[in-house]
Amino acid sequence: MNILSILALIFSPAIAALLILSPVFPNNEIKIRRFAKTFGILHFIYSMLFLLFFNPTNFGWSYQKELTFLNTSWLKTLGVTATFGMDGISLVFVLLTSFLIMIALVASKSMIRTKHRIYYSLVLVLETAFLGVFCAKDIFLFLLFWELQLIPIYFLVSQWGDKTSSYSAMKYVVYTFVASMFMFLGMLVLYFYSFSISGVLTGDIESLSMSESVFALWFQAFIFFCLLLGFAVKIPIIPFHTAVAKAQVEAVTPVSMLMAGVLPVIGEYGIIRFNMGLFPEVFNYFAPILIIFGVVNIIYGACLALAQTDIKKITAYAGFVQTGFALIGLGALTELGFNGAVFQLVIAGLIISGLFMVTGVVYLRTKTREVSALGGLSQVMPICMCLGFIICFGAVGVPFTAGFIAKFMNLSGLILSDIEPQKFIVSMAVVSAIGLVLNACYILYLFHKTFFGSVLSQFKAESVQYDEDGNEITVVYPKRGITKSEIIVLSLLGIAIILFGIFPNALLDIFQVTSDVILDFMKV
């Protein structure tokens, strides 16, 4: 058990990144790529070990460990400690992050052509930031890792994306940063106010959650909304989505996979950990707002996706729809809905990054994202289509893919909710069922426009040519217009989606006890 150090889990990617950046490391792109890929796989295996030794009936924090400096805690005078730990929900998300980073590193092979050294180290630093958020037990530690994400994301989006991506990267970072300032404000107010009541300066989440009930209700609501704003931009909840959508569309494929796969999870993790864990009373009061946000995400996102002609944009909006279902589950405040939300988040991460991978593969070959310029690709890249269809039907929510279970759980969790009036809940359920149909509409529209119909003349060539920096390079793709690494990525995602669709309890059992604890706390 001693080999399972949570500090090693979190910080080893950063150390690997430093190693890649250090002058000792050979400046050879193949070596860098192989090193990063191997590291990603080893890291995933290591995090699987954490699952292996995890006791799912333990309702507290597991693997808890404090990082100390010179034998004192991090900011001792401020009561801020660098303590990491995992409960069931964190563990699930850590596994998801590790898996998606591994996938993204494998997928980078065909997508990334320049500046390998910096690219791979930035992705690994990003992994540290993600993992830190999930494992932080202290609000300021959480905030530190939360803001740390912005730096790699800014460079990843701006340096390897489209022509206008530096603008959208800037927009994303500024937008997110402004929102997280509100979050910071909320956290500071919480921190000092709890100090004024309990007399102990502490940033520890558990001790903060104990002192909340003495706050005035309006005061709790103020902090609640400050925090919610910060999380809403990350998820994103609909009125705050523009910058996120643009950045996801214009980033290079592995980066958009990570952004669409992990960032919503981080946002909703924040809602679970802080809004639910710290303000149960207020959350009970404002849960309908969350449901409304979820439904708006579903319907509005689906309508937006239907109106788009850019395949990557459709995919980005599809992500909003998926997270909308998770929001509904969270707002329902039932055990079923909560479990469904966590399940949906994990699955949405897999599905949306899969969809981004498919569109990315298509975009790489065809150099266009307009649906009107695509068509009949099924004959040029049949394997991509086959694997894409698994993911596509996962997104639609076909039974025996995980998408169905998640949506089913969320909807039935919503119906079971105790929120009054009953009519509101029922109408929300009906509207989100309509959203299910619209969801199927745009995803099938995307796939039909891209893959079916007669093949366009420019795609008929045996090997697909494409240029980069003005140089004409002919790349003969070994088999059916898709490389081996891309097949691996897509099939891993597909396998995961089907696996959790057939054995949902394999995933649910990890965090059910934790969610019970959180919901019990909500009822107090």
Added chain:
Amino acid sequence: MLEVSGFLINSSFAMLLLPLWVAVMIILNAAVPFVSSRKLTLNLSLGVSLIGIIFSVCALYFCLFSQNAAAENNLLWLNTGDLRVSLGTLVDGLSAVIMLFFSVIFFLVQVYSYGYVKEEKNFHRFFIFLNLLNFSLTGLILSSNLVQTVIFWELSGVFVYFLINYWYTKKSASDAAKKTYLINKIGDAALLLGVIGLIYFSVIFSSAENMILLSYSNLQFTAETLYSMVSGKTFLIIAMLPVFGAMTKCAQFPFHSWVVDATEAPAPVNAILQGVIPVATGGLLLMRLYPLFVLSTEVLAWLKIVGCISALVFAYVAMSQNNIKKIFAYSTASQLGLFFVALGIGAYTGAGYFLISHGVLKVLLVLTAGVVVCSMDNENDIKYWGGLRQSMPGVALIFLLGSGALSGLLFSGFCANTLLLANFYLQDNFIWTVVILFVFFMSAYYLFRVYFLVFEGEKSKIELKKVSNYMKCPLCFLVVISIAMAFCYKKVFASLVYFVSLEQVSLSDGGKVVMLFILLCAVYITFRLYMSPYSKFMLIKERVLNKENLLYKLSYNCFYIEEVNKFLLDKFLMKFCRFVDFIDKYIVNGVVVILGLTTRVFSYLVSKLQNGNVQSYLAYSVFILAAIMVVIVGIYLLGSLVGV
């Protein structure tokens, strides 16, 4: 025998998973490039269907002679929160009958398919998806609770989508597949909502571990409990949502267009879509949930209205179509409308018999049409056909028997039609009786119209292709099945599929004679119109069957429903989506952009203050200092004024 069948039924999970295993086997078979054998694929699939037939015969035997009429096996699958979903099998009379029908038809369709796609490049894919469809439909037929029904219901939709999409390079085929899936998705969503509603009451009702209201085995109890527990409106909604699901799968009035468009699919798929899918999905669900519907007169009325509209409208539309596949598609919608009406009127057993009989005969007709179309080099328009009886007498005979049976003159179709008529007639429903007779008349008209146009008259100039025997043999078997069905109504069917509170009735001989007379009238009129140049009929033909005639135009263009749908989709939904997109681009995003611009303008103004003169900077700071001072003094003075 009973023990053997009992053992088989208890191992029905294996039955469920067998097609899945075969699908995997076929994938492996197809993946090995040089060894892969088409015969092996066929034999595997046929073997599965054969086992299915044996299983269902045993189940039938079991249900007929065993003491406890139902056998249930359950396996807890999803267990979270208040939700306990189990997958399982329930073998009772209804599922045994439909399972037998399904496996026999599926066996024959697979034989036919082998002949149909023998030469295709993607042969294996076709059989993979056929087996997967087999899996999903088996799961659906044997499902023991509503959640399982939802799961396999949606799954069957997916595999149907892939089967219609078999020729995916053809745009019309892939569009039809998309349309089919999306329209069925509406029904899926409705059914899902209904089931979720039931889950709610299930949780409210019992704190026990199992979801008691969802299980089929105690549906009678569920219906009564629910009826006593909830208000009439809620009960209506919960009962209505599955009806919507069934309406999409059975191609009823607003949701019919998929079955018409799906005629782009290969003929065996078409046969499955029109013959098997409505029986195994929509029809089965309606008959399963009948205890729920019986309690609410509104639901029954709704069934009647929807069925009546569909039956009349689509029979009328089918009368003027020229595409043979479309005629059968509209015919399917119309006949299933009759099934809906029959359920609405309370003829439970008769409706079930009618449904299955229609399934068999429709498969027969569609497959026969497939043979003809294949031999005519994929020409669908019956205008270009004619006089095929000379070149393929056997097929012509089968088609004649099939259309005679479907219109109600022969075999199982006769039995089914008399059963329906008896229920209508004996319940003193004069208007309904007239309506149903009118529908019978129209069906006879359009079926024999096809026969006369295709097989009689002048011989067409199109050169005929040879059709493989794999495609012809199943047709004979289907005729035999139809004949056999006519004899086993009372002994087998009526004792297995019945509803306790509804008594079974049969038509008197006089009624039968009236019905036959009307049908023969229809055949005579058709014969006169299309076969003999009798002057008066020709006059009518010129008057009525004129392209300019409004009645004809309505019929030919299917009452312009498709156009209205298109208008709604293009003008309403897409406009709405574009409007949302506009809002998103210019208002939601605009606010963000404006905020950014404001910051820029402000920073520009502030940077103007930065004029490089040190004294100006000092002046600003002094000004700010003064402002702070004034504020402090103001606060102090205010405090002293208030008296703190």
Added chain:
Amino acid sequence: MSVIFNIGLYHYLILALILFCIGLWGVIACKDLIKVFLCVNLMMFSAALNYSAYAVYVDPEKINGVVVAIFIIVFGIINLVVSAALLISVFKYKKNLDVEKITDIKG
């Protein structure tokens, strides 16, 4: 009248305040850099006066006003000396000492 004629702490404070404000105004308004620095000096001296007055009137034992006043005066002079050096180099570079014309730090 006795308030006006009995010289006390407040008189010194007000005098220092007036001098401070004059200095402030001079710093902002003078065009010549030499005068600007003289005005800065004046502000410092007024502060010294303020401090000395407090020292004398409030707590002469504890707060040793003399030392602080001398400190301030000395540093004021140092300020002046340094600024003189800077002014000379600025003059060498710019060829004038008009504040309005030295705008190198313009944003």
Added chain:
Amino acid sequence: METLTTVFFYLMSILAISALFGMIFSSLKKSILIWAFILFCALGGIYFLLNMSFVGAFQILVGAAGTLCLVAFLMFLTPEKINRAGVCFKARIFISIFSILLIFLSLLWAIVDNYLASVLDFIITINKNGLLNVVDTIGESIIGNYAVVFEVTAVVILLVIVGTAMVGVFKRNEESR
């Protein structure tokens, strides 16, 4: 003595405030003279009045003599004939006059309203408890009886003079800009 003190105080005050004219004069020479003699002498007088004769003397010496010498040097080193105009009048000047008046008034109000006195009392009470012996503590602990203070000051001044000389004498490297 009361009246004598009063008269002396007001005399010195008027002298000091009249240094305002020093700024307005366009001629640097005149303003410097007024500044050095009137202002610093007046200030020195006030220090005498406060019984701090040493500081007063120091002020007069340093202020009047030192400043005069420095400014005279400056005048010679920066021979600018034209446009030594005293004060410029621009919008910012009026704003700053307004601000300064506000500051003046509010501080005056603070002094007259005993607001400062109450703050002062507070400081004194703290001071008596030995919490805030700022100058004492610093002086005693670091320098000890202020003896070294003057040494330090002297060294600092020396350094400054040397630095000033270096800045003034060495030519600025024009290419570096």
